[in-house]
Amino acid sequence: MSNALVIVESPAKAKTISKFLGDGFDVRASVGHIADLPSKGLSVDVENSFKPNYELTERGAQVIKELKALLKDADELYLATDEDREGEAIAAHLLEYLKPKIPVKRMVFHEITKTAISEALAHTRDIDYKLVDAAEARRILDRLYGYEVSPILWRKVNRGLSAGRVQSPSIRLVVEREEERMAHVAAGYWDLEATSATTPIFSAGLQSVDGSRIAMGKDFDSLGVVKEGVVVITESKAGELVAGLANVDLEVRSVEDRPYRKSPRAPFMTSTLQQEGGNKLRITASEVMRLAQGLYEGGFITYMRTDNVILGDDAMTAVRSEISNAFGKEFLSAEPRQYKSKVKNAQEAHEAIRPTLPLRSPDVIASEVNARELALYKIIWQRTLASQMSDATGTTVTIKLGANTVGAVKADCEFSTSGTTITFAGYRQAYQEVEEDSESEEKEALLPPMKVGDKVKIDKYSANGHETSPPARYTEPTLVKKLEELGIGRPSTYAAILGTILNRGYVWKKGQAIVPSWTAFAVVKLMKNHFTELVDYTFTATVEEELDEISQGLRVKEVWLGEFYYGNGKELPGLKPLVEHNIA
Known part of the structure; x- marks a missing residue:
């Protein structure tokens, strides 16, 4: 045998x-x-x-x-x-x-x-020696970069520091976000809210005064200057409007119904799993990968390093059959949904991250995995099923209501409220993703029946003061998303990049937020002043694409490394000339 x-x-x-x-x-x-x-x-x-x-x-x-x-x-x-x-x-x-x-x-x-x-x-x-060449080119490139640039950081900033091809632009992102926050000038503005005396109760926000839209946070730039065409409500003006609207009913001026429809997102790839794991389970990208590796090695999910979002034919059939059995045929999308990877050069020939076949529900495998692995498996299971389910549908109603203030100075105030009623849950029956941008999402709310001309009794008008906020610091999920958008790094590297910049003290965490250290500021300043190309986002993404081309046999490893190191007079300035120029 x-x-x-x-x-x-x-x-x-x-x-x-x-x-x-x-x-x-x-x-x-x-x-x-x-x-x-x-x-x-x-x-x-x-x-x-x-x-x-x-x-x-x-x-x-x-x-x-x-x-x-x-x-x-x-x-x-x-x-x-x-x-x-x-x-x-x-x-x-x-x-x-x-x-x-x-x-x-x-x-x-x-x-x-x-x-x-x-x-x-x-x-x-x-x-496949083309893949080997790409892996080797990456390893050699990272050694050349670190070996040549790190000693300059030791001399100019502090011993023990390191520079990295992907690490340095990542630190730059965090530092530049902090600089934006430091430069931010807060601006104050007020708005009004009307709370109805109806059943169900609803609230409406002031939209305009005498036909001019009132300023909201998004209307101010980072220096606190408001854009033209909007009116800023001050505290005294807000108080004046509240007094002028006391005991005044609002009249319905318009009612707009429009259909609501939302489609499911693609199954997970590495970066989206890291983002959703961070958002839903509050765990780091490294922890997501550790748990996913355990699930993969145990035979529960497909390979966890992928930038593809496709389901193979067998998986597609199994998933659609599971949806019909678990939820009913009406929850199944009419046609199989085909998703395309948004990542440039989706490089590996893998499927999306999904449960292995035959499909096993979280309940079935619960006794075979630990609680944290099960929590991650659950979101992979739910997201995979949701990706082949029907759209969520309903109706969004937007109502505008108005009234004139009473008193010496009259003002026409127009308020607006909207609510979405979901009539068919569709994919949301299986899974709801964490929304990053809540402003763009329709909020579910019940509104009483109203038609144009109706008078609506108001229980109270309240004035609320606000201050514009600086851009939010990155969290692990949002930094992974940004790196992916810029084409910096690859699925296999995101968790390692975050781990490196945290462990080496370039950044630290305040809750979920990533905050740069003073060392990070010093390193980024030095790199931007002396090695502009090496921390340039487009350049870093270009290098990533050219490494992909080595894996496809479109470039020769040795030739490309020579161009990176000595320069090619085009997109690669040459690491050695840059370092020699900056050694003084």
């Missing part, structure tokens, strides 16, 4: 896969990367095609020794590391250091189920 050695990254993954492979397969773990660039020195030969000088890590040397012993009794080797650039690089290193004399097959899958593992065994391939 044949005896195959199968190598995966983690012991947990090895344990799950062993159950599906059975006899004849010995599944072992490399425990992540086995080789890396030494921590000291550059370890990249810039004169010789940027050849990296890898060495086995202490743990890697032990792993290779153990695997070599196991290889003696094996007649086939399966490299079953993750199906992404890092996984491909680990597979390439295993091949290099093990030097097997038996047939070697690369085995890839994006979920750990019996069906997926059987499929992977039946359709093995060779190592």
